[in-house]
Amino acid sequence: MASPMSAARFLARLRAEGLTVVEVGDWRRHNRNHKGPWGPVHGVMIHHTVTKGSKHTVELCRKGYEGLPGPLCHGVITKDGRVHLVGYGRANHAGSGDDDVLRAVIAERALPPDNEANTDGNRYFYGFECENLGDGEDPWPEVQLEAMAKAAAAICRHHGWTERSVIGHLEWQPGKIDPRGFSMKRMRERIRDRLK
Structure with missing residues (x-):
């Protein structure tokens, strides 16, 4: 079992990995904790946004939309x-998913295989939404x-x-297709190589 790292540690870890990080508003205190616990954390979940335009994408993921309030990821x-x-x-990023997963x-x-949705994933996963239309044609730049x-x-x-x-x-989660346009197997290989 792992407790979520502090917001300051999260920011420091991302920067230490060589990332350019943009802090948006009061991100450290913007959450859905009143809806249930966050943690223990067990992993990282990757999504695509089905959006175009970085400014719009960031704002949507921060605020959410009718029926799904933000933040929609970390x-x-x-x-x-x-x-x-x-x-x-x-x-609000993972939703309900498979306890076997x-x-x-x-x-x-x-x-x-994910064949049921019986477990609250928002509690257990860090989440990253990645700007992409998710149509299998919108490219994924190497830098992204x-x-x-x-x-x-x-995080790992x-x-x-x-x-x-x-x-x-x-x-x-059964029925989800994201992220579409690259292989999670290949993404895990990239992560494995970074962790060596």
């Missing part, structure tokens, strides 16, 4: 590879993919996790 990774911190604590993440073993790997590696390094603690939303 950090937004834009096409230019910058990480915009929009919240810290419980965030959670057990596999905790044990850092191969993921089973590298930033995603660095952000996940920074802090908690002593391997790359197996990093999953895509599509591996957690």
Whole structure:
């Protein structure tokens, strides 16, 4: 079991990994903690946003929308590879997912198919929304993919996790397709290489 790191430590870890970090508003205290606990944390979840335009994407992930209030993640990774911190604590990003997947993440073993949604993922995962239309055609710039790997590696390094603690939303919740346009297997290989 791992307690979430402090917001200051989170920021420091991201910067130490070589990321350009943008602090958005009062991100350190912007959360959904009144809806339930955040932690213990067990992993990192990667998403795509289905949006275009970095400014719009960051604002949407910070504020949320009708029916799903923000923050929608902890950090937004834009096409230019910058990480915009929009919240810290419980965030509306993971939703309900498969308890078998959670057990596999905790044990850092191969993921089973996600076939049910019976566990609150917002409690257990750090979340990064990554700017992309999610249509399988919108490109993923190398600088953005590298930033995603660095952000996940920074968290794994802090908690002593391997790359197996990093999953895509599509591996957690039935019916989800994000992130689309690259392989989570290849992303975990990138993270593994950074952690060596």
